[in-house]
Amino acid sequence: xxxxxxxxxxxxxxxxxxxxxxxxxxxxxxxxxxxxxxxxxxxxxxxxxxxxxxxxxxxxxxxxxxxxxxxxxxxxxxxxxxxxxxxxxxxxxxxxxxxxxxxxxxxxxxxxxxxxxxxxxxxxxxxxxxxxxxxxxxxxxxxxxxxxxxxxxxxxxxxxxxxxxxxxxxxxxxxxxxxxxxxxxxxxxxxxxxxxxxxxxxxxxxxxxxxxxxxxxxxxxxxxxxxxxxxxxxxxxxxxxxxxxxxxxxxxxxxxxxxxxxxxxxxxxxxxxxxxxxxxxxxxxxxxxxxxxxxxxxxxxxxxxxxxxxxxxxxxxxxxxxxxxxxxxxxxxxxxxxxxxxxxxxxxxxxxxxxxxxxxxxxxxxxxxxxxxxxxxxxxxxxxxxxxxxxxxxxxxxxxxxxxxxxxxxxxxxxxxxxxxxxxxxxxxxxxxxxxxxxxxxxxxxxxxxxxxxxxxxxxxxxxxxxxxxxxxxxxxxxxxxxxxxxxxxxxxxxxxxxxxxxxxxxxxxxxxxxxxxxxxxxxxxxxxxxxxxxxxxxxxxxxxxxxxxxxxxxxxxxxxxxxxxxxxxxxxxxxxxxxxxxxxxxxxxxxxxxx
Numbered sequence: 011x012x013x014x015x016x017x018x019x020x021x022x023x024x025x026x027x028x029x030x031x032x033x034x035x036x037x038x039x040x041x042x043x044x045x046x047x048x049x050x051x052x053x054x055x056x057x058x059x060x061x062x063x064x065x066x067x068x069x070x071x072x073x074x075x076x077x078x079x080x081x082x083x084x085x086x087x088x089x090x091x092x093x094x095x096x097x098x099x100x101x102x103x104x105x106x107x108x109x110x111x112x113x114x115x116x117x118x119x120x121x122x123x124x125x126x127x128x129x130x131x132x133x134x135x136x137x138x139x140x141x142x143x144x145x146x147x148x149x150x151x152x153x154x155x156x157x158x159x160x161x162x163x164x165x166x167x168x169x170x171x172x173x174x175x176x177x178x179x180x181x182x183x184x185x186x187x188x189x190x191x192x193x194x195x196x197x198x199x200x201x202x203x204x205x206x207x208x209x210x211x212x213x214x215x216x217x218x219x220x221x222x223x224x225x226x227x228x229x230x231x232x233x234x235x236x237x238x239x240x241x242x243x244x245x246x247x248x249x250x251x252x253x254x255x256x257x258x259x260x261x262x263x264x265x266x267x268x269x270x271x272x273x274x275x276x277x278x279x280x281x282x283x284x285x286x287x288x289x290x291x292x293x294x295x296x297x298x299x300x301x302x303x304x305x306x307x308x309x310x311x312x313x314x315x316x317x318x319x320x321x322x323x324x325x326x327x328x329x330x331x332x333x334x335x336x337x338x339x340x341x342x343x344x345x346x347x348x349x350x351x352x353x354x355x356x357x358x359x360x361x362x363x364x365x366x367x368x369x370x371x372x373x374x375x376x377x378x379x380x381x382x383x384x385x386x387x388x389x390x391x392x393x394x395x396x397x398x399x400x401x402x403x404x405x406x407x408x409x410x411x412x413x414x415x416x417x418x419x420x421x422x423x424x425x426x427x428x429x430x431x432x433x434x435x436x437x438x439x440x441x442x443x444x445x446x447x448x449x450x451x452x453x454x455x456x457x458x459x460x461x462x463x464x465x466x467x468x469x470x471x472x473x474x475x476x477x478x479x480x481x482x483x484x485x486x487x488x489x490x491x492x493x494x495x496x497x498x499x500x501x502x503x504x505x506x507x508x509x510x511x512x513x514x515x516x517x518x519x520x521x522x523x524x525x526x527x528x529x530x531x532x533x534x535x536x537x538x539x540x541x542x543x544x545x546x547x548x549x550x551x552x553x554x555x556x557x558x559x560x561x562x563x564x565x566x567x568x569x570x571x572x573x574x575x576x577x578x579x580x581x582x583x584x585x586x587x588x589x590x591x592x593x594x595x596x597x598x599x600x601x602x603x604x605x606x
Contacts, residue, residue: 011181013220013228014166016143018046020054020069022062023180030178034197034294038190039180042066042090043224045170046073047163050141051080053108055161055170056224057094066094067101078102081130081138083145084109085172086158087116091224096121099128106130108138110149112157132159148212150174152205154198160209167219173199174209175236176225188239191226193298195243200301200331206244210237235498246334246362247478248304251512252282253392256296257309257341258289258318263376264343268309270377271341271385278393279400288320297327300336304513305392309341309371312350321350325357334362335476339388343373363476365548367391395545399502399512404543406505411517411542414472415440415448418550421471421485422450423509424461430501430509431490433458434482436553438470441536448521451534453596457491459533466523468537469508474548477514479560487577487594504541517544531598572602580605 011019021043030036042058044066052074058066070079079102084092095107095117108130109117118124132138134149143165150158153174161170177191199206221229221236229236242249253275259265268285275283282303286296300306310321338358342350351370358364369388373381397403415438423432437451450470452459462468473481484495501509510518521537551560557575564578571582574592581590581602590599 011228013045013222014168016048017163017166017168017222018048018073019228020044020046020066020073021181022058022065022069023182024059024062025180026061031198034178034193035292036178038178038183038185040178041181041225043222043226044070045222046070046079047140047143047145048074048077049143051139052077053081053083053138053140053145054079054098055083055222056085056091057082057098059090060093063094063097067097079105080140081105082107083161083170084113084117085160085170086155086224087113087120088155088173089120092117092120095125099125108132110157110159113159116157148209150205150209152202153209154202154205162216162218167217168222169213169216169218169220170222171224173224174206175221175229175240176223177227179226181227187227187236191239192243192249192302193294194225195240196298196301196331197294200243203244203246203332206240210241210244213237238498241480243301245478245480246301246332247480248336248513249302250282250304251396252284252303253280253305253307254296254299254303255283255285255307255309256288256300256321256324257286257307258311258321259287259309259343260311260313260318263373264309264311264341267341267343267371267373267377267381267385268307270382271307271309271389274386274389275393278389279396279403280393281396288318288324293320293324293327296324297331300328300333301331305337305339307339307341307388307392308354310343310350310354312342312344312348312353315347315349317350317353321354322357325354329357329360332361333358334364335478336363337365337367337392339367339370339392341371341373341385341388343375345375348372348374398543398545399510406541406543408517408542408544409446409539411472411519411544412440412443412446412448412539414517414544414550416550416552418552419473419477419482419556421473421481421511421515422452422458422462423469423471423511424458424465424467425508426457426461426465426490429490429494430496431458431461432471432485432495432509433490434486437532446539447524448519448537448539449534450521450537451529451532453532455531455591455596457489461490462523462535463526463533467506467508468521468523468535469504469506469510470519470521471511471515472517473551474514474516474546475551475555475559476548477551477560479562481514482556482560482577504543506540510543516546516548516550517542519543566605569605571605573605575601575603 025039045055047053114124132147138145146162257268340351371384520541525536527534577594
């Protein structure tokens with residue numbers, strides 16, 4: 011495997027182990043990755059599992075030829091990566107061990123010694139020169155053990171990411187990256203989303219051309235795709251629209267209800283329905299898909315005044331990994347005293363931002379007319395937004411969409427003839443209702459103003475309180491002239507050909523410009539409504555809600571200057587220019603306030 015001229019792969023494939031960490035099925039094996047950086051000084055990045063000592067040593071010696079390592083860099087002390095530290099020390103007694111202080115404490119636990127005469131302790135911000143190459147160390151505690159560090163080669167711009175960006179599957183496995191990377195991440199790292207977010211923030215300041223994880227392939231193309239998935243996973247947001255049904259069934263009656271619901275969901279436009287029999291499926295795969303998709307249906311029987319054991323295990327996996335930001339529906343079955351829905355809801359009470367459907371289904375032994383009607387109502391509720399988004403099933407003249415206009419935040423979408431564009435605005439107002447007229451005010455510096463002035467068309471997407479900060483970053487802090495804001499996205503289109511967002515909106519309106527008013531720094535577009543759809547009844551996000559609950563608090567500690575109240579941009583200095591325009595959100599001096 012070619013990495014760079016100076017960085018060589020010396021890892022191994024494992025096709026012997028059937029369960030990783032004693033619980034995760036790995037039918038296509040797994041790799042234990044190790045790397046050699048060959049310079050004036052030679053550094054070895056981590057070791058491998060104890061079962062592959064000789065294969066690893068053979069690869070290292072063959073790669074180095076007559077050279078000998080000067081350093082062993084230990085990023086992570088889990089035994090599948092650290093088992094051969096003692097073997098390395100015995101083979102290369104003059105080499106130093108570079109690691110965090112917590113890792114050396116763990117070495118004493120594993121090996122009876124912390125190799126005091128060989129220690130080089132590193133932490134956040136420390137560097138090590140190998141000659142041409144300089145390694146910079148970044149602390150990554152709890153991703154996913156407390157001692158973890160990751161290493162950035164500033165010369166070849168390679169990030170050695172420890173267990174981050176790893177996946178199940180040996181390097182000779184022919185399979186999509188995301189499926190096994192998701193199962194790996196959710197199962198092993200998923201509990202520590204906040205810590206992964208911190209690491210991603212640090213990584214965003216680095217110029218990374220390749221990522222070398224400790225499991226799985228080296229990532230060298232379309233790194234934005236992998237970084238975006240990690241951001242989605244670690245912020246506990248749905249990756250795709252779809253519904254997972256997870257069920258247990260004793261005598262088949264709950265199963266019949268589940269498969270009836272599956273057909274109803276498909277008939278009502280659900281883009282993806284996945285069904286898991288928790289007694290028979292790969293539990294890690296079911297958990298991974300529960301995090302992948304936007305909605306979850308739990309269906310089980312009352313069992314010993316509780317719920318069926320496999321359902322309890324499944325929900326435990328969800329709560330242990332901070333399951334959040336999802337819509338959940340409940341189906342319970344019981345012959346005399348159904349309790350399953352109550353128990354499941356209690357178990358999920360520790361999860362954040364769970365929206366329960368208004369409809370739930372109670373089955374008394376088997377489906378009857380009443381429970382079948384409830385099943386139909388549940389399917390209609392779960393699919394309301396899919397029907398509203400479907401070209402053939404949408405009500406395109408639902409003027410109640412105008413009720414969602416307030417002092418909120420919206421994504422205005424447009425198209426310049428070559429690509430779609432979008433920006434965040436908070437200046438949308440209904441000005442008349444006979445006929446319906448909408449006023450949208452946009453800063454002239456925004457590229458969208460230029461597009462809409464030329465085309466006379468736009469869509470207004472009404473954001474909901476579920477919209478994560480990444481939506482505001484994507485559409486508010488970058489110019490559509492320079493970037494494609496819909497890259498890696500499959501948007502939907504209204505009748506005017508423009509995009510409307512597939513998620514995080516409760517309605518949208520297609521507008522045609524009827525009049526333009528020049529307001530000096532801004533332009534006001536007075537528009538007629540050509541299409542209006544209500545997607546859901548979820549609450550619209552207001553400017554105040556965004557400030558209090560969505561926007562991260564700016565890191566002002568130790569800084570002197572002024573902070574933008576809209577996006578958190580910090581202008582350092584004793585005075586604030588009267589004509590300042592925030593480089594991120596384009597707001598003026600009135601939206602800055604002093605730090606402190």
